[in-house]
Amino acid sequence: MSLKLTPNIESPDDFYEVLTDAQRDMTDEEANDMNARLIFVLANQIGNFEDLKQAVAIAK
Amino acid sequence: MxxxxxxxxxxxxxxxxxxxxxxxxxxxxxxxxxxxxxxxxxxxxxxxxxxxxxxxxxxxxxxxxxxxxxxxxxxxxxxxxxxxxxxxxGINWKLGRVFLRDQEVYTFDLLPEDGHKIPAxxxxxxxxxxxxxxxxxxxxxxxxxxxxxxxxxxxxxxxxxxxxxxxxxxxxxxxxxxxxxxxxxxxxxxxxxxxxxxGQFFQDRFLIADIVMKADFPTERWFWFDPNFHRGQSALLHKQSDDIWRLDFQLGWDADPEVEKRPENIIPRVKAMIGDDVEFELEWASVYQFAxxxxxxxxxxxxxxxxxxxxxxxxxxxxxxxxxxxxxxxxxxxxxxxxxxxxxxxxxxxxxxxxxxxxxxxxxxxTRSTDFITPKNGASKRLRNAVLSLAESNEFARPLVNSGRLSMPTPYLDSALNTADEGAWTGRMNPGTCASDAPVTVNGQSGWLLEQLTGGFVLLALGVDVEPVDAGAFTPKVVSLGKDFEDTEGLVSERYDAADGAVYLIRPDQHIAARWRGFDAESVKAAIAKATAGAIQ
CATH class of the missing domain: 3.50.50.60 (FAD/NAD(P)-binding domain)
Known part of the structure; x- marks a missing residue:
């Protein structure tokens, strides 16, 4: 278990706001498309395959 | 036709x-x-x-x-x-381009290194x-x-x-x-x-058409996701010899193969891809599905x-x-x-x-390529489209684009016929791998390494003195650097990690069975016994 599972996001409320603000005027379809792109942007940052597999398992 | x-x-x-x-x-x-x-x-x-x-x-x-x-x-x-x-x-090619709509999102080069007799x-x-x-x-x-x-x-x-x-x-x-x-x-x-x-059947149909045309499209594999000329599906253009071009159109599962195969239905699709003004003749067409x-x-x-x-x-x-x-x-x-x-x-x-x-x-x-090209559900399609739309302007997403990972030999890395390495090696020539080609000189004539590795088992000596080894019907032919060939460009040494000397036992199908830093006849015999499932003692 190498994935960080303790709080690690700087300014959680700010981040949450950035995310919801970004999607405020979107349809569900557009927001879902954006979320899909965001997955790949964040996944590239993580990079490590074991970490990514673990992240998928947690989200599922 | x-x-x-x-x-x-x-x-x-x-x-x-x-x-x-x-x-x-x-x-x-x-x-x-x-x-x-x-x-x-x-x-x-x-x-x-x-x-x-x-x-x-x-x-x-x-x-x-x-x-x-x-x-x-x-x-x-x-x-x-x-x-x-x-x-x-045949037509030599090694470059593939992938487009989303009419934007290029990804290019690949199948043989980024020179020094092989045979093209990619x-x-x-x-x-x-x-x-x-x-x-x-x-x-x-x-x-x-x-x-x-x-x-x-x-x-x-x-x-x-x-x-x-x-x-x-x-x-x-x-x-x-x-x-x-x-x-x-x-x-x-x-x-x-x-x-x-x-195995797995895929619920999709593809129209494959060969046309004759004199056109100046480059000799590259062009693959489109969701092209403007064929919205919502994929398409492929590829050159063959004698001015024949292979065109491939994804049709979806609901397409009627009999209807799609008719020339009057194929020709408009072709024109949409190559342009109204390009002259061509339809040579052969087929509608396929696959498993x-x-x-x-x-x-x-x-x-x-x-x-x-x-x-x-x-x-x-x-x-x-x-x-x-x-x-x-x-x-x-x-x-x-x-x-x-x-x-x-x-x-x-x-x-x-x-x-x-x-x-x-x-x-x-x-199966992975097929899942990318024909996503199985809305969620997969959303992920696929996210990759494609990111790939256009973000380099990081391009390796995820999968329009077909082109055929490469599969190394038999875990085969029982392999003898495990001792010591550290670099490069690709692990036991179970297909031997890499390289330019060599034989009797002053330029040639290729793979041409020397034929006629049964071969003991390839790279900067190490070896003796003949008697292994009955499987007695290896000895091929020595400096005696039988010269490594003119140094690529044999580089590709076989042989700067410090190396001996390779190569199977009749040109796969590496074993390798050593020095020569020992008993080790070679043991490796041949292993590579022949115990044919020799």
Whole structure:
């Protein structure tokens, strides 16, 4: 278990706001498309395959 | 259709055994004279085996069908004396471009390094390939090609198979110590043996069209996701020889194959892709769907399976014929050794172990490409489209774009025939891997390393003195750097991690069996024993 599972996001409320603000005027379809792109942007940052597999398992 | 190629008609000849009614037991019978069966005939004959090839037809493949031939099968064909002609006639290419709508999102180069005799890929119509091999078979006294011979039933005994064969002169019985089924994805032999052939079917249809046109599109593989000329689907454009171009259009599962195959429906699709003003003629078209599946065992008693009869993949990645040819490369030396009584049956069972492993690797790659190109549900499609839209302006997303991972040899890294390395090595030449080519000089003439690694097992000495090793029928030919060839460009040393000296034991199919930093005759013998499933002590 190498994935960080303790709080690690700087300014959680700010981040949450950035995310919801970004999607405020979107349809569900557009927001879902954006979320899909965001997955790949964040996944590239993580990079490590074991970490990514673990992240998928947690989200599922 | 087919204006650019005249199909040869091969003569049916009634065999002596059918005439006389005397049943003959043959050593090896190959069923199917397609690319894999013909390769098998040439390779078995190169091993000194007499072969009979049965085909229910009397011409080559109608339509261009398989188009892309990869480096490794071409190297095998080169060893069999037919590769140079294919490369000469074929179209060399190594660059692929992937587009989303009309924007390029990804480019790949299949052979980023120089110094190989054979190019990364050629495109060539399947009928040329078959024609060249038929000619080579006809010139080979060990090969008996029999057209219009259809196997209608098969019965296996402990040490042979008996077939009833139908020809224009009626039926007759024929026996074989070994039967190799190369009769394609819908193999009758597989059905007669009762072998399982399972896997995944894909609910999608594709229109494949070959057109003749004089156009200045580059010799590259162009693949479009959701192109403006064919919205919501994928499309492919690829050049073959004689100004023939392969076009491929994804149609979706609801398309009616009969309707889509009509020229009046194909022509507008082609015009939308290449432009209204480009003149072309429709040469051949077909609508296909596909499956990814493999046979349970590559050997059922005295019956062996190779090519599509053993494994069927989607066309993305050109993994069908290419992997089938490598089946034969793997099988021929093993079968020859078993037929001659030089090796135990266990060696033949490593054919299944190694090639089923390769087939599974191909199936995995092919299935992944197919899942990317034809997503299974809305969520997969959303992810696929996210990758494509990011790839346009973000480099990081480009490796995720999968329009077909093109056929590369699968290393047999876990094969029981390998001897594990001792010590540290760099580079790609791990045991189980196909030997890499490199430019060399032989007697002052330029040549290629792979041309030296033929005729059975080879002991390749790179900067290490070696002695001949007696291993009976498997005694390796010694090929020494500095004596038998010069490493003019230093690429042998580089590719084989041999700056500090190296000795490689190379199998008859040019795969690495073992390697050492120094020479020890007993270690070499032990490695040969391992690589032949215990044929020598």
């Amino acid at each position: 087919l204006n650019t190629y005249d199909f040869p008609e091969f003569d049916y000849v009634q065999s002596d055994e059918q005439k006389s009614g005397q049943t003959v037991r043959h050593t090896v019978v190959i069923v199917g004279a397609g690319p894999i069966g013909l390769t098998a005939a040439l390779d078995f004959a190169a091993q000194g085996l007499k072969v009979v090839v049965l085909d229910d037809n009397n011409t080559v493949s109608v339509g261009s069908r398989a188009v892309c031939y990869a480096k490794r099968p071409l190297e095998i064909w080169d060893r069999l004396g037919v590769g140079e002609r294919m490369v000469e006639k 890929f050629i495109n060539l119509q399947q009928y040329f390939l078959e024609e060249y091999m038929v000619e080579a078979c006809e010139q080979n006294p060990l090969i008996d090609l029999r057209w219009k011979h259809k196997v209608v039933s098969l019965h296996q005994f402990d040490d042979y198979a008996e077939m009833v064969v139908e020809t224009p002169d009626g039926v007759f019985t024929l026996e074989a110590d070994w039967l190799l089924a190369c009769d394609g994805a819908n193999s009758d032999i597989r059905r007669m043996v009762g072998a399982e052939f399972t 990814c599946r493999r046979v349970d065992q590559f050997r059922h008693g005295r019956v062996l399976f190779a090519g599509d009869a053993a494994h069927q993949v989607s066309p993305f990645g050109a993994r069908g014929a290419n992997t089938g040819v490598q089946d034969i490369d793997n099988l021929s030396w093993k079968l020859a050794a078993v037929v001659r009584g030089e090796a135990p049956l266990a060696l033949l069972d490593t054919y299944h172990a190694e090639r089923a492993f390769a087939a599974d690797d191909n199936l995995l790659n092919s």
